[in-house]
Amino acid sequence: MPMNRRNFIKLVGVATGVGLVGVPYISSAAEIMPNKGRRVVVVGGGSGGAIVAKYLRMADPSIEVVLIEREKNYIACPLSNLVLAGLRTLEENTITLGGLAAKHGIKLVYDDVTAVDPVAKQVMVSAGAISYDRLVLSPGVDYRFEEIEGYDMAKTPEIMPHAWKAGPQTLLLKNQLAQMKDGGTVVMTIPQAPYRCPPGPYERISMIALYLQRNKPKSKIIVWDANETIVAKAALFKKGWAKHYGYDDKDSTKGIIEYHGNSKLAKVDVAAMTVDNGVEMLKGDVINVIPPQRASAIAQQAGAVNPDKRWCPVNQITFESTLVKDIHVIGDACIAGALPKSTYAANSEAKVCALNIARAMNGKELIAPSHVNVCYSYLTDKEAVSVSGIYKEAEGKTIAIPNSGGLSPDLSELEAVYARSWMQNILAEMTT
Amino acid sequence: MRQKLCNLALFAGGVALSSALWAASATPEVLSYTCNGCHGTGGNSAGLSNPSIAGVPAKYFENAMKEFKSGTRPSTIMGRLAKGYSDEEVKLMADYFAAQKIVRTKQAVDAKKVAQGKKLHQKNCEMCHQKDGRQSGAGGVLAGQWKEYLQVTFNEYRSGKRNMPKMMAQRMEGLSDAEVEALTHFYASQQ
């Protein structure tokens, strides 16, 4: 390859300015934080955002980092399924970002980012505009409610909670389970992948089954999965369900867990408390509808989402959007090849993104990414399993390194201990 | 240094892109940062059972990864992860973590057990795990390590799942469960 890097960048420089077709132009509002040096603005202080802000400051403290988050308390999703079985409280999942910001000199702004102007290079918050040299979006997911007939964005989740963002929704589902009569039916619907946390729904099934077994033994949980079969750790979940909850793969009506693959939710009726997949209707006493998902609204607004209005395509080395210049997208919102939508993956992506933004801003060569993902799932209060992988970039794609990572060999009590320790460390990474 | 060209296709397609076109090979930081999610920033674990790996001698670290990879040393997760790295990459991470400053977190310990553990340590272990477990060429860092991790580790040693050096095995042999627990309290108490 005779072309050297410097020439290449020059060439690209000529091409910049295009590719912004379709992005709405927003007239500039008053700048509330004049940008005197080099600034990166991060939107979303969750699994990805808090980490990218921290590691950017670690990589180059001369870069100013502004972190904007709408919630004063961040309630982490991992292990929130345990709350449903009474094994954990949401308080244990709750963190604030003040300490992180103070320690690393991050400028923390609690506000809602309502718009991004990629031409003026500004984000809009309630008080005005904040300009950036580079923007990182780690806004998580929103839901594709419109694909479910009868689903009202505001009202339906109050009756049929999704509990797919940990917080009041988790507690609502927990309370509904507590109030259900013994002998009642819990219905859960799982959307087609990709969605946030591939093994999450199956961990939740396990936790609800545990709760029912202990408190309402005449009850059961019926699952409609839009996917052909269990999306992650299938054999381990089935093994655990058989061992603990009387699950029979040949006749799943037998145990506490009745599981149906290839059953995609089409319609809900909150008054009748029914779900409908186009073939049959099912009545539930408690109904947990996990809706299909997409990148959170602000990514759409920024013009960083694919034409199918779902996820954000990004360069796999820098996590810069391939649609909008100087905007990087990490975490659940982005398409990161073989990496799943998980907290560990968001944490890993954030570090690669931070390192390469700092390199790019200093005119240095980019670094080839290295990622890890590990997701633990609990089957009971004492046993957990994990899936893991090590990832690199190859020919523009993020791939899992062959013959490494993979699944736990069996259910493990020790992994249940290490899973809590993992959570402790992942939250400590976001707060210190 | 290895270089490669990425996203040529995208560029040719006329999509605006930044300088994201060349990447050098992985650096110690990019490799090691991925471990922090479980082992803590800079390898100082926030607890409770994930071990701290900051300041661990590189030789011990490399050997641990080698044994995880081959399965000689039992593990819940590290065996699967270690398989994803070449010896060169492990060396980069070993040197990186060896250079990180150890931050010892205060742990809940029982003063009586600490005192008992101290005596046992001086008699049986100090010769190889010097300075109350702070220093050891081949034996890692015990001082300030998480109690729960040490307990798991002793269980593995005593059940024969993890190999110990012969001399260490001789010293461990006569110890009771209570004495082993006392040792974990002693190491955990070190600041």
Ligand SMILES: Cc1cc2nc3c(=O)[nH]c(=O)nc-3n(C[C@H](O)[C@H](O)[C@H](O)COP(=O)(O)OP(=O)(O)OC[C@H]3O[C@@H](n4cnc5c(N)ncnc54)[C@H](O)[C@@H]3O)c2cc1C
């Ligand atoms: C039930 C459940 C269990 C899970 N278990 C695990 C697990 O065990 N392990 C694991 O690795 N992952 C797990 N996950 C997945 C994990 O929670 C997500 O993958 C992860 O949080 C993604 O990080 P993120 O940074 O993309 O988004 P988030 O962590 O959701 O952060 C996004 C942040 O952006 C903020 N935000 C969004 N838009 C704006 C705006 N316009 N202005 C200001 N702020 C904004 C939000 O308030 C939020 O704080 C689980 C998820 C669920 C639902």
